[in-house]
Amino acid sequence: MDAQRLLVFREIVRAGSLGAAARALGWTQPAVSQHLRQLERQAGTALVLRHPRGVRLTEAGQVLARHAEALSARLRAAEEDLAELVELRAGTLRLAAFPSASATLVPATVTALRAEHPGLTVRLHEAEPPEAIRLVSTGGAELAMVFTHGSPEQDPDLVWLPLGTEQLRVVLPADSPRRAEVVELAELREERWIGGCESCTANLVEVCRSAGFDPEIHHGTDDYVVTQALVAAGLGSHCCRSSP
Numbered sequence: 001m002d003a004q005r006l007l008v009f010r011e012i013v014r015a016g017s018l019g020a021a022a023r024a025l026g027w028t029q030p031a032v033s034q035h036l037r038q039l040e041r042q043a044g045t046a047l048v049l050r051h052p053r054g055v056r057l058t059e060a061g062q063v064l065a066r067h068a069e070a071l072s073a074r075l076r077a078a079e080e081d082l083a084e085l086v087e088l089r090a091g092t093l094r095l096a097a098f099p100s101a102s103a104t105l106v107p108a109t110v111t112a113l114r115a116e117h118p119g120l121t122v123r124l125h126e127a128e129p130p131e132a133i134r135l136v137s138t139g140g141a142e143l144a145m146v147f148t149h150g151s152p153e154q155d156p157d158l159v160w161l162p163l164g165t166e167q168l169r170v171v172l173p174a175d176s177p178r179r180a181e182v183v184e185l186a187e188l189r190e191e192r193w194i195g196g197c198e199s200c201t202a203n204l205v206e207v208c209r210s211a212g213f214d215p216e217i218h219h220g221t222d223d224y225v226v227t228q229a230l231v232a233a234g235l236g237s238h239c240c241r242s243s244p
Helices: 003-015 018-025 029-043 059-086 099-116 129-137 198-210 224-232
Strands: 048-051 054-057 092-097 121-126 143-145 168-171 192-195 216-220 238-241
Touching (some): 003 018, 003 029, 003 059, 018 054, 029 059, 054 059, 092 099, 092 129, 099 143, 099 224, 129 143, 129 198, 168 224, 192 198, 192 224, 192 238, 198 216, 224 238
Parallel strands (some): 092 143
């Protein structure tokens, strides 16, 4: 049966007459009458008996009226559930974020979000930017916190909001003779390097080549704890964001 016709029938029952139902709906009475006739045709029987002061339900009309009321209640519940999700009053937000953001930016962000929307559940999935973007594109996450180098192409089907920019810095072993406050990248051509994730390593190669040399990459890890340990042990230098 047509849901709209059932809702019109519910209004007829509540109002007690076709004219009153038409006024409540903002329709004309002939339009309400047409919906009722079509619903009775679908039901295969009369649903109301007309009398001078309005309508009276038949037995079939009484049965269908209960279902029409239940349908209206379910639709109102659906609207409320959707409103809770849209207004972040309930539901689950799946956030994908790269490892260093998960350790620095995400905790404060999630804490503030939960304080403003206590009914919202936030679930974190740690992922490097390419995977995080794929998760949002395929419906595996609603939000991703990513970083980019330069101005890469952005998926036009996603909404991109810049949060800020950071400088790249070189982390050198404590005993490095080039450990100065300011150093030209070209002066580090003899260094052994520690690569990061695929995107970070590609960027390291690009910036080093722009400085006139190919970096000698000895190690690769996207774990900042491991990276710091390798640098501290004098096993290489690393190019990273200013606040990993």
